[in-house]
Amino acid sequence: MSDTLIRVICRNAEIKFTAVCTTELVERARQIHRTLPLATAALGRTLSAASMMGRELKDDNGSVTLQIKGNGPLGTITAVGDCDGCVRGYLQNPAAELPLKPNGHLDVGSGVGVGYLMVIKDIGVGEPFTGTTALHNGEIAEDITRYFAESEQIPSAVALGVLVDTDQHVKQAGGYMVQLMPGATDEDITRLEQNIAAAGAFTTMLEKGMSLEDIARTVLDGFELEFLENTPIAYRCGCSHAKVTRALISLGREELTRLRDEEDGIEVTCQFCDKIYKLSKEDIDVLLIAASGDSETDE
Numbered sequence: 001m002s003d004t005l006i007r008v009i010c011r012n013a014e015i016k017f018t019a020v021c022t023t024e025l026v027e028r029a030r031q032i033h034r035t036l037p038l039a040t041a042a043l044g045r046t047l048s049a050a051s052m053m054g055r056e057l058k059d060d061n062g063s064v065t066l067q068i069k070g071n072g073p074l075g076t077i078t079a080v081g082d083c084d085g086c087v088r089g090y091l092q093n094p095a096a097e098l099p100l101k102p103n104g105h106l107d108v109g110s111g112v113g114v115g116y117l118m119v120i121k122d123i124g125v126g127e128p129f130t131g132t133t134a135l136h137n138g139e140i141a142e143d144i145t146r147y148f149a150e151s152e153q154i155p156s157a158v159a160l161g162v163l164v165d166t167d168q169h170v171k172q173a174g175g176y177m178v179q180l181m182p183g184a185t186d187e188d189i190t191r192l193e194q195n196i197a198a199a200g201a202f203t204t205m206l207e208k209g210m211s212l213e214d215i216a217r218t219v220l221d222g223f224e225l226e227f228l229e230n231t232p233i234a235y236r237c238g239c240s241h242a243k244v245t246r247a248l249i250s251l252g253r254e255e256l257t258r259l260r261d262e263e264d265g266i267e268v269t270c271q272f273c274d275k276i277y278k279l280s281k282e283d284i285d286v287l288l289i290a291a292s293g294d295s296e297t298d299e
Contacts, residue, residue, distance in 0.1 A: 005055055005085040006212045006230050010223040014183040015192065017220055018052045019176035019212045025087065025235035026162060027170040032235075032274050035094040037164040039074060041106045043094075044162035045140040046079040047087045048175040051233055053119070053144075054081025061124030070138055072113025073098065080272075085233040088272040106164070112138030117147055141175065148179070155180040155189075157196055161203035172206040176219060188223075195221050237273035244268050244277045245287060253291045260284040 003024045008017040026044035029035070035043060046066055053064045060083055068077040075092025098107045115135050122128040131151030136142045141160040148156040160175035178192065199205065199218050210218070216225060248256065248268070259266055265280045279287075 003233050005233050007228045008216045009226050012224045013188045014181035017178050020051050021174040022048045023173045026173040028235040033094045038106050038111045039094045041162040042108050043091050044173045045160040046077050047089050049144050050079035050081030051085045051087045052177045055085040057083045059123040065120040067118040070113035070115035072111045074111040086236040088237045090271045109138035117143050159202045163203040172203040239270040249291050256288050
């Protein structure tokens with residue numbers, strides 16, 4: 001199944017549903033960042049969540065940034081989801097390893113540790129909205145469920161999964177997000193809870209060959225469904241030489257002068273895609289002229 005995002009609503013209940021298959025983009029992230037299985041699972045879950053949350057934004061220039069800051073060996077995990085569902089991300093320690101849990105699953109919760117989840121929603125104008133909640137258990141899906149309940153007062157159920165094969169490549173990845181809108185009845189909630197419990201793990205459903213539409217029908221069994229969207233998604237980094245030079249100019253003349261005098265050129269590596277941008281001393285001289293112009297304008 002190609003990487004895809006679907007959105008569904010229930011005609012006869014106040015429920016909305018989003019699901020993603022992210023197998024290819026999580027594998028792309030694994031290759032870029034050379035992650036070992038524990039980091040692959042943690043970053044992959046975060047990327048899947050960022051894709052679904054980014055697609056919720058109404059603004060064409062909007063994005064959602066998820067930052068998971070725990071005290072576990074994985075360190076900080078960052079993922080950005082754009083309004084079209086495309087994502088990018090990285091984590092602090094891609095080589096982190098821990099023993100498997102007794103059930104044979106990767107111990108993402110211990111890898112993340114204790115800390116907090118920060119969600120930054122930027123619609124391109126004004127100050128971004130920022131919400132922060134304590135991590136529930138570090139497994140990421142439950143942490144995002146808590147964020148929605150505490151920061152946005154939206155009752156939600158989030159399922160995320162990454163299945164890593166024996167050769168470390170990503171076999172299945174994705175997740176779903178069910179949210180209750182005002183007006184959902186106790187009967188609807190009970191039925192939904194029963195469906196989710198019976199459905200089982202998201203990656204298990206993918207392994208059975210179920211499509212995202214099949215998964216929606218399983219999780220929302222008994223409701224009348226209206227499929228709103230089926231759109232391709234991908235791992236996408238928007239870095240460029242122009243963005244790198246703007247970031248360097250923002251350092252100011254003093255720091256640029258130090259870099260020019262102390263280094264034989266510099267290399268800037270994009271955190272999201274590991275692309276390297278090389279700048280010579282002559283390039284830095286050009287940036288210094290630009291920085292001078294900015295300073296004069298500011299005055």
